[in-house]
Amino acid sequence: MSPLRRFPRIFSVGPELLKPNSLAKVPTADLFTKLGFFTHPKPGLVHWLPLGTSVLDKLTSIIHRHMRNSGAEEVRMSALSPAALWQQTGRWTGTELFKLHDSSGSEYCLAATCEEDITAVAAAQIASYKSLPLLYYQINTKFRDEKRPRAGLLRGREFIMKDAYSFDVSPEAAMESYEEMVAAYHRVFSELRVPYVKAEASTGDIGGSLSHEWQYVHPSGEDTLFRCTGCDAVLNVEKTLSFPAEDPANGKAGGPVSVEYFVTDDKNTLVCAYFLSDRTLLPNLLQDEVPEIDLKCGLTQDQILALFSGEDALLSKNVIRVMDLRLHSRSNFPDFPIKFVSRALITTLTDIPIVEAVHGEICGQCSEGVLESSRAIEVGHTFYLGEKYSKPLQCTVSVPGNDGTLETVNAFMGCYGIGVSRLIAAIGEINRDLMGFRWPACIAPWSATVINASTDFSKSERVVSELHDAGVDVRCDDREGLGLGRKIKETKLVGIPLVVIVGKNFPIVEVEIRGKKYNDLWKSLFAQDSEGWEVEYLEDGTSDIKHKVHIERLGSVVASLLKDM
Structure with a gap:
């Protein structure tokens, strides 16, 4: 018998959120706090609670896996960064740095990003050109003195970020590292299911000569993207001619x-x-x-x-x-x-052309296609930095010249960020509907909620055990004093992909679909072994909403359904 994991003990939904169409006017940032994913003790600050922490852990696990598979090595940099490094690169004057002094009067900032620190670390570690390429990454909290924090996690004073940094012996090698990381980003965002775009972008304060933003197209976004109907280029407004x-x-x-x-x-x-x-x-x-x-x-x-x-x-x-x-x-x-x-x-x-493009103008890249604009939420950014940081911080490497003698060159760098907490806020914004959140199964707080509609609790324990043995992350809602309908509404409100109802027809159980289907893989899986289950379709025949499953088939059916969500 697997350990029985329960619906969060401290969970209270106000009755106003359970009324029909009551969520239409609730901002996503408020919905997160009302449901207890996290709280904001002050604007721009965040305390992560059990629901939010579960989503965060699953998301970071995905990112860790893809970073390691790309050859990146994990590091953990200090949150305190010496002022001297930022002064060497000319970024100490930044208005969004939290600056402080220690008891001896030395100046520091809370790291908003780590180009300076990681370059100093690499400069001390690189022994020769044989040490390269070098690719480090970390996932931790960064800080920004945001003057007007808003929208919860989308623009805060502290945020969780995945940042990676590459070091190479030449521009050509650095671009190979850049392309490898771009490929890893495609794998990360593809696994998260939500449609995304990669857009050419300005390098901004980070600097360098090449960058791409990773964006979710959505009306609530603060960024403007343009797509050309001719050459199909996708560009941030700052790069659009x-x-x-x-x-x-x-x-x-x-x-x-x-x-x-x-x-x-x-x-x-x-x-x-x-x-x-x-x-x-x-x-x-x-x-x-x-x-x-x-x-x-x-x-x-x-x-x-x-x-x-x-x-x-x-x-x-x-x-x-x-x-x-x-x-x-x-x-x-x-x-x-x-x-x-x-x-x-x-x-x-x-x-x-020196002004922002507008919808309907002609693309400046191909001079033929029409530019179509859309709003978008930025969730990642990749940069080719060249020598911007390695030169002032003297991160050099000795490489063999054409005549066989060694010459000293600056390392060529790239940096690669994913706004992890921002990504959670963006997916929550994009996937919510009038019933609440609707998480992709891979980052949902858990995958299935078991609700007992009978008086025999041992039946629920067996259902939980079957799902656990099938590798399903499952919780049992055994809260007292709440009816079946209330429990179903609340687990759907939180965004759990599946609801498993144990009722009077046991060993037949009902599986209600909450998660969004991204393909029809489940149909082919079920076609191979369909004994003991049936599907009730929506009237238009385009989507399944409920499955009746025998307990002996439950684990495989639920696991198959989740592969689509």
Whole structure:
């Protein structure tokens, strides 16, 4: 007899959640807390309770398995990170770092990510090129001083993250590591069942020259993705180049034009970005045209212009004017803010896409397809970093040159993140319905709830034992004082894939389907051995809702059903 695992002892659902259609207006973050998956002692903080912990453990188990199968080795980095490392990479000025001092006055931050620390560790460990490739990963809690935490786990001050880091001897080898990790990500997200997309993305504050976001398309998402109907490219809005569907010079004169000012790293060139006032500028697109532009100079618009205000200054400085391709000669341009000294010092770049794309425009990659927009929830991000961190932190390796002598090069890096807690929130958001959560079987708190509708509790114990022997994660709801209907509603509310009801027809038991079916594998499995069970279909014949199963077949039938969920 297997140990009898029960429905959580501390579980109380308010009657308002059990009324028909009562969940329609309950935000997912509130539903998590009302059902006791976790609590938030303060905005942005989280205490994980038994239901949430069970989902978390199953999800991390999946990620661990795929990371190890990809050749990654597990590490566990300290949550405290020395300020000196972040100062070397120039990221200590980040506004979202929790910063603190110890009793001796030394500065630290709570790790929001671990590029600095893992690079320092690798630099101390790499003995020669034979030590590479090196791939480390960890799953632990990170911290971010989020100014406006919201949506529960989706944007908090603490979050559980899987972060991995690769080190290689060359860009080519680093890209091989990158592609191997991308393949591992495909395996992780495929196992979780929920449809996902991989989108080209901006590298942002992490840096590097290549990155992809892993997204769930959903109306509640904060990100905007575009998919091209021609080349089928999927891109984050920050990486999407677009052309207007019609020639902007046709028809009426253009609307008002806005301008934003930037400087180059050496402060000797003023970059003026012109675009229609009803569009949103994407500064990162300017960098494609002016690579030396400083997008993080920290100066206000007036302070930037002050660098170019005097005639003497303009004699030795340059101006680059970048015109979005939606502008034309009849557009309503603002006055130039500084006095012209010599037009020879001014360069004008035209027909450059520098604003956010909008739905229905033409894809800037293939120039043929139409861009279709959608909202999405980011749950993972992969980056090719190159030497961004290895160079300032002196993570080097000696490699044989063409003449056989050793030369010292910086390690070439990649980093790879999955927002584990964010992933749980996203799947909960996407898979919920008017009955509550609807978890994929692989990460559900448990797979099946056994409910006894008879007075003989030994029958339930046998059912639990049969399911346990079949490898099914099962709980028995033996709570007193609650009717059968209430128990069924509550286990479906929590999102358990199957409900097994033991009633007066025992040894025939009923299996009610709550989980979402992702394919029809169960049909072929049952066709091979269908004796002792029958299926009741929905009226449209597209889905099964209940199975009547003999106790001797119960384990194999339930195990087969769960393979589809």
